[in-house]
Amino acid sequence: MTLFTTLSKAIEDGVKDGDTVALEGFTHLIPFAAGHEIIRQGRRNLTLVRMTPDLIYDQLVGAGCVSKLVFSWGGNPGVGSLHRVRDAIEHGYPAPLEIEEHSHAAMANAYEAGASGLPMAVFRGYVGSDLQHVNPNIKTVTCPFTGEALAAVPSIKPDVGIVHAQKADRAGNVLIEGILGVQKEVVLSSRYSIVTVEEIVDDLEAGPNSCVLPAWTINAIATVPFGAKPSYTHGYYPRDNSYYKKWDSISREREPFLKWLDEEVFQAGE
Amino acid sequence: MTEQYTSDEMMTITAARALNNNSTCFVGIGLPSAAANLARLTHAPDITLIYESGTIETKPQVLPLSIGDGELCESALTTVSVPEMFRYWLQGGHIDVGFLGTAQVDRYGNINTTVIAASHKDSGPDGAHSYANPKVRLPGGGGAPEISTNAKEVIITVRHSKRTFVKDVDFITTLGFGRDGQGRKGKSTLGKGPTLVISDLCILKPEDETNELIVVSLHPGVTKQQVIDATGWDIRFADTLQTTDEPTSSEIEVLRELKRVTEAAHSQTETA
Numbered sequence: 174m175t176l177f178t179t180l181s182k183a184i185e186d187g188v189k190d191g192d193t194v195a196l197e198g199f200t201h202l203i204p205f206a207a208g209h210e211i212i213r214q215g216r217r218n219l220t221l222v223r224m225t226p227d228l229i230y231d232q233l234v235g236a237g238c239v240s241k242l243v244f245s246w247g248g249n250p251g252v253g254s255l256h257r258v259r260d261a262i263e264h265g266y267p268a269p270l271e272i273e274e275h276s277h278a279a280m281a282n283a284y285e286a287g288a289s290g291l292p293m294a295v296f297r298g299y300v301g302s303d304l305q306h307v308n309p310n311i312k313t314v315t316c317p318f319t320g321e322a323l324a325a326v327p328s329i330k331p332d333v334g335i336v337h338a339q340k341a342d343r344a345g346n347v348l349i350e351g352i353l354g355v356q357k358e359v360v361l362s363s364r365y366s367i368v369t370v371e372e373i374v375d376d377l378e379a380g381p382n383s384c385v386l387p388a389w390t391i392n393a394i395a396t397v398p399f400g401a402k403p404s405y406t407h408g409y410y411p412r413d414n415s416y417y418k419k420w421d422s423i424s425r426e427r428e429p430f431l432k433w434l435d436e437e438v439f440q441a442g443e
Numbered sequence: 444m445t446e447q448y449t450s451d452e453m454m455t456i457t458a459a460r461a462l463n464n465n466s467t468c469f470v471g472i473g474l475p476s477a478a479a480n481l482a483r484l485t486h487a488p489d490i491t492l493i494y495e496s497g498t499i500e501t502k503p504q505v506l507p508l509s510i511g512d513g514e515l516c517e518s519a520l521t522t523v524s525v526p527e528m529f530r531y532w533l534q535g536g537h538i539d540v541g542f543l544g545t546a547q548v549d550r551y552g553n554i555n556t557t558v559i560a561a562s563h564k565d566s567g568p569d570g571a572h573s574y575a576n577p578k579v580r581l582p583g584g585g586g587a588p589e590i591s592t593n594a595k596e597v598i599i600t601v602r603h604s605k606r607t608f609v610k611d612v613d614f615i616t617t618l619g620f621g622r623d624g625q626g627r628k629g630k631s632t633l634g635k636g637p638t639l640v641i642s643d644l645c646i647l648k649p650e651d652e653t654n655e656l657i658v659v660s661l662h663p664g665v666t667k668q669q670v671i672d673a674t675g676w677d678i679r680f681a682d683t684l685q686t687t688d689e690p691t692s693s694e695i696e697v698l699r700e701l702k703r704v705t706e707a708a709h710s711q712t713e714t715a
Contacts, residue, residue: 263577
């Protein structure tokens with residue numbers, strides 16, 4: 174198969190109705206363009222996994238693509254609520270939304286376990302937290318050496334992992350710089366991986382310890398300049414904090430959101 | 444003579460003073476972030492600030508809106524992945540102080556950032572009833588549940604009101620001292636838990652043995668009655684009740700300048 178492709182072809186080939194999909198990027202490098210393409214292609218019943226659902230999952234949930242959300246912090250950072258996610262949880266609009274709620278430590282460990290080929294992650298977490306009473310996927314295991322009770326959660330192994338990155342070289346090796354989040358882990362833990370990049374270059378100019386994903390770990394690469402906006406790409410453009418603030422009024426009620434969806438996603442095209 | 448200041452400024456400045464120059468501080472977004480950076484820009488220039496986005500020894504010029512703003516990475520000594528941050532740096536025992544905000548805190552320092560229950564009868568001992576019957580759905584735990592147990596100690600800063608200072612939180616997102624105040628007893632792998640709670644009215648500390656939060660210092664001009672009226676349990680006061688030092692004019696100046704440059708930076712529209 175061809176590694177380099179268009180965004181629409183990458184989503185068409187990679188993301189199917191009912192899939193478990195993780196579009197990651199910890200504040201930085203959030204693959205908004207890819208999320209919008211999933212909306213345009215009308216995918217349904219997705220299980221979406223992300224530490225911080227952020228605006229991108231608010232948009233996918235509001236557009237009716239999602240039946241389950243796995244997350245660890247669901248707000249609009251520094252601004253307030255994710256109104257479309259709340260509308261789905263509280264009123265089932267536009268579709269009922271099941272949630273599986275974790276802590277950041279749990280999800281970071283679960284991604285790492287997924288990338289490591291393990292069935293579960295073990296860590297010192299959830300001590301005294303009621304989250305373990307409302308999420309059956311939080312269990313306790315006993316250390317066979319010390320007897321300490323530790324938290325265990327299933328590893329995250331998405332059907333599809335999608336991230337944005339700075340650049341790929343012509344062979345399809347990808348360089349990620351700045352806040353790394355769980356970018357490497359989600360690509361390595363997913364059955365199928367899609368990377369959008371700002372540009373294709375002759376030489377990545379990567380130092381010996383840089384975060385590089387070799388071409389053979391990736392299924393599809395699409396060049397999408399500004400593919401993370403209103404999130405940001407370190408070295409290319411900053412986070413559009415004013416847009417994050419504006420999202421609060423766009424998303425608060427259904428009507429303005431649907432207008433936004435039509436104008437900024439459906440009419441915008443790829 | 445000290446100039447006029449708001450109760451919010453009093454809170455942020457008092458919280459900043461609680462941090463010392465030699466500590467390694469894992470910083471939550473919002474009030475803690477403002478206070479931690481104020482500390483760095485005033486009495487604690489060498490403090491190590493760490494954010495859960497993986498940025499270590501960060502020195503932002505403007506306060507971040509989110510936990511992963513580019514400013515945090517660009518001004519950091521180094522940036523590690525999020526799994527490395529939580530596994531090696533936090534769980535590995537390298538954090539002195541976890542600095543947290545919250546929506547609700549109770550008399551045992553337990554934190555709720557998950558759900559406010561629809562009514563009192565909907566809250567129960569394990570949080571499951573509140574979770575199923577929310578009046579308000581909050582963002583969730585994020586990094587806090589493990590920051591609170593893996594950092595050597597925790598400082599909480601939050602505005603004082605009956606809605607925030609409740610007898611029992613509707614849901615324990617993050618452990619303070621548990622439902623009975625003894626939730627950390629015998630657990631040698633856990634940190635000390637909350638050692639200080641700083642509000643816009645006063646400073647609270649857990650009492651020896653019971654771990655119930657009691658007022659140890661009132662901010663200037665604040666009365667006991669004001670604190671009683673704004674607290675959701677029968678709040679007690681230390682025998683040797685102190686008055687918090689007033690902010691200095693230089694602390695006020697630095698804080699206002701930090702807020703001013705932050706506001707200017709966040710209202711800019713970045714065009715493609």
